[in-house]
Amino acid sequence: xxxxxxxxxxxxxxxxxxxxxxxxxxxxxxxxxxxxxxxxxxxxxxxxxxxxxxxxxxxxxxxxxxxxxxxxxxxxxxxxxxxxxxxxxxxxxxxxxxxxxxxxxxxxxxxxxxxxxxxxxxxxxxxxxxxxxxxxxxxxxxxxxxxxxxxxxxxxxxxxxxxxxxxxxxxxxxxxxxxxxxxxxxxxxxxxxxxxxxxxxxxxxxxxxxxxxxxxxxxxxxxxxxxxxxxxxxxxxxxxxxxxxxxxxxxxxxxxxxxxxxxxxxxxxxxxxxxxxxxxxxxxxxxxxxxxxxxxxxxxxxxxxxxxxxxxxxxxxxxxxxxxxxxxxxxxxxxxxxxxxxxxxxxxx
Numbered sequence: 001x002x003x004x005x006x007x008x009x010x011x012x013x014x015x016x017x018x019x020x021x022x023x024x025x026x027x028x029x030x031x032x033x034x035x036x037x038x039x040x041x042x043x044x045x046x047x048x049x050x051x052x053x054x055x056x057x058x059x060x061x062x063x064x065x066x067x068x069x070x071x072x073x074x075x076x077x078x079x080x081x082x083x084x085x086x087x088x089x090x091x092x093x094x095x096x097x098x099x100x101x102x103x104x105x106x107x108x109x110x111x112x113x114x115x116x117x118x119x120x121x122x123x124x125x126x127x128x129x130x131x132x133x134x135x136x137x138x139x140x141x142x143x144x145x146x147x148x149x150x151x152x153x154x155x156x157x158x159x160x161x162x163x164x165x166x167x168x169x170x171x172x173x174x175x176x177x178x179x180x181x182x183x184x185x186x187x188x189x190x191x192x193x194x195x196x197x198x199x200x201x202x203x204x205x206x207x208x209x210x211x212x213x214x215x216x217x218x219x220x221x222x223x224x225x226x227x228x229x230x231x232x233x234x235x236x237x238x239x240x241x242x243x244x245x246x247x248x249x250x251x252x253x254x255x256x257x258x259x260x261x262x263x264x265x266x267x268x269x270x271x272x273x274x275x276x277x278x279x280x281x282x283x284x285x286x287x288x289x290x291x292x293x294x295x296x297x298x299x300x301x302x303x304x305x306x307x308x309x310x311x312x313x314x315x316x317x318x319x320x321x322x323x324x325x326x327x328x329x330x331x332x333x334x335x336x337x338x339x340x341x342x343x344x345x346x347x348x349x
Contacts, residue, residue, distance in 0.1 A: 082101060084107070108154070182245070195213030198210055201327065297312065
């Protein structure tokens, strides 16, 4: 039975103008090409298929993609739902094009409302610039009477900010009431035991070298018992708040599973390989953006439909059906999405 591709992630570039310590993409840069995904190839493959409805632009930092305005214009002409996650440094430069292309949803990664904590996490002194850029985006959106983009901010819950989650919410709601979504996300972190189990499984079952788990191992310092109690108490309050979404555990047991590194592999089989693909900057196609070890082919050689339905893709889906989710799936923030994240982006009800 043939699967239907309706959502595609384009990892436009590995390049980034930040160095966030918890981000696996930061460690991927040394092992992957610095070549950007060719726009001509994107156009060729998307012109061949009519089932794709949503295109997610990712990186690296997607706004560093040299042909970013042209890509937005093309996707808008194809009536795609365009989603973007950005660190916000270059946001002002491309605000006009983002509004013109009717980008559906734009998320800015801001992990603290405190400048010194932000700089410790993100490794760059650009906090005030990013807030100014967010303010400018909102101003121009209002000036153009634009419905889109829906604007969200994303906070990865880390030891450095774990006591400030409610203050973070209050700060941004007070200063940027136009925000559509304030999201809290669990970090992706692996343990050596988990990583080695994953690596052995893919080697044995799929004949694939799978060492990307190292990008997320030992990067986030251990959460103290006080950190975890603070997270529990604050999440209990944040659940009740307007505009809050979670890609993070919200029950006490699941909070402990993640932040105590007592990881539990989710029982519900991941469905991403049934309807999505991630295309890496060199054109390789994978199912998992964060752990891009199992490559099903290259977009230079195959259509998107062929990539989703070839023998390698079928082998991967059969592995999940037979063995369940992979060990590294225990750390995936998406397992905690109850639907609120998509609902509160609006238009996905």
